[in-house]
Amino acid sequence: MISPANELRCQRHLFEMPADISYLDAAAWSPLPLGVRTAGEIGLLTKSRPWSYPREAVPAWVERARAAAAGLIGAGSDDVAIVGAVSHAMAVAARNLAPGRGGRLLRVADEFPSLRFAFDRLATAHDLIVEEVARPSDGDWTAALLAAIARPGAPPLALATLTPLHWTDGSLIDLDRLAPAVHATGAVLVIDATQAVGAVPVDVTRWRPDFLAFPSYKWALGPYGLAFLYAAPHRQHGVALDAHVGNRPPAVGARRYDRGELNDPVALPMAATGLELIAGWGVPAVAACLRGLTDRLADSFATLGLPIAPRTLRAPHILGLRLPGGLPAGFAEGLRRRGVFASERSGALRLSPHVWANDHDLARCVDAVRDILDGRSDPDP
Template sequence: MPNPARPTAQELPCQRHLFEVPEAVSYLDAAAWSPLPRVVHAVGETGLLTKSRPWDHPREGIPAQVERARTAAAGLIGAGPDDVAIVGAVSHAMAIAARNLAPIPGGRLLRVADEFPSLRFAFDRLAAAQGLTVEEVARPPDGDWTAALLAAIARPGAPPLALATLTPLHWTDGSLIDLDRLAPAVHATGAALVIDATQAVGAIPVDVARWRPDFLAFPTYKWALGPYGLAFLYAAPHRQDGTALDEHVGNRPAAVGARRYDRGELNDPVALPMAAAGLELLAGWGVPAGAARLRGLTDRLADALDALGLEIAPRNLRAPHILGVRRPGGLPASFVEGLRRERVFASERAGALRLSPHVWVNDDDLARCVAAIRDGLGGRGGAA
């Protein structure tokens, strides 16, 4: 295992007791979706009773749950409740964003290569309608996405930047995309900025006041410890008078702020209380404290897997909570399936083994994960 001399993050103790994760299971796949905390599970079961026995649960109480979830989501990103819409998915949020942007015709739409589809498809349509050139920055050989994007923004002779659709890290392997440096560079050009914070909110600090995006979205089913089928959309104040995708009584033009973009059938008695419970749990222990713990976990994994000869980005180029691991010559066929047989759960994305621990992961999980990887590679580590 890693060098014990390196201090581990103790700001937040392991929270496994809050989850239903068996001791024999090493679940390092929060970037795919997280297990529900026990309290979130319980809130969901209570919510089901509202629909199962509606005579016992007056509907008049549901709007308060809507605003509870909205307030919790806003607080986690440094926004106010009026700046946040409740939508069904990040793809829904991005469709709203694309519908309400009018970038300079003939300009550039900038993004990274191998971006997640929900951050591509709606903006591909926008680019075609507005005559934008789509520029995908290739994966840099040195792993420094931030430097590559800064160079692309400032490239002499390029069409003017009209829109940047970015994330705080690459979803495939946790490679850092430093929005603290990139957001000011985008704003300096006058371009719009849209952020998909799917792989960030709940795991690392996110602050819309610092990044000043036109739109930012995240779901609850990954790092935010909530249900599937629910997401939140932040809209900057100057973007709150646009056109929603669906029209209903709750989001007519008189709606306050970003509520203009709220989805239909908003008063969900199951998903919204679950989302609020998960978000409040995160806020209660503090996202920075959680991020410090996750950094300790991924650092220790990196040390152990580097000793096996596997390829791992330098610490300063990777996000705290996702570790991408590559092997010269590629991973063996069915490698992830082999890990699952050992009760170690992770994902393979774009040729990388993506390890994404959350606050339930403990020392035994790390040891079991490293042993399963070593055994899955035939004990040879990075040897092809």
């Protein structure tokens, strides 16, 4: 719990957010804070007028962004590589793993593609048995995964590719309980923290993953096309996907996995500014703020008689709404016509507010959901 003195209030004033828009889709693509946009505009001038903005200033932004990313996950700067996307990060991780043949690769069903494709190739190359844990009927992914890890008679666990929550609906996957169980088997642990870093506390010293990755453009309030890869110290001697002068010796630590064309004068200042903004708020304060928003949405939907997962099984920052028989066709589009922006993912309405959201946004969302489910016509244009 945070004290009222440290409570994070609505930060809508830091965003270009119209009063009549309820943007509850941070899990898809966050809007940029005004300060992040300004950093990007200055970066554009660097490329547009390189005689006035010397290139020599850009490498400092590389290390500033790296340090800011590392700080949000409890890592050191030497442990973090800057890559182009989480799919890039996972390809690097998979390339540098050599699991024993015949073991299991464990993950949840309906996992996001960037956490599947590279490891599917790894599984084929090493004869791994891919075990996807089905969505549990009681919503408790953590218990289902723990049971799968410890299942008697199962082939040895070689690799677990996990996330702190299910990306489709915010169902909690408790890595505080799962990471020790994976480590106890001697298996490799790879974490996709896309839907976590910036919104909830992430600590690599607690989870001890071999690799962990997250992008800039969602909860980290940064640009598209930039991501960060944590590599544990014993995983920092591998091979990058692309070889260039920047990731060869004397590059140290995870820098050996840095992408080419690293010195981006636009994306790096934007990413660093967004990450530092979050660090200034404090991730625990952000998580508490977002928990309050999703709890209020959950309580309102419960009064409408809609099924809501228990609070203990929900991540703080994403609320998934699943209806018996599925969502009506065009549900998300109907919300957009009412000024409410959210995503449909695998049969769930995924609501993901961030620090710009206020009570008016929540009320508009609840009213819109009620209207659509009651069959009321769309508002006049």
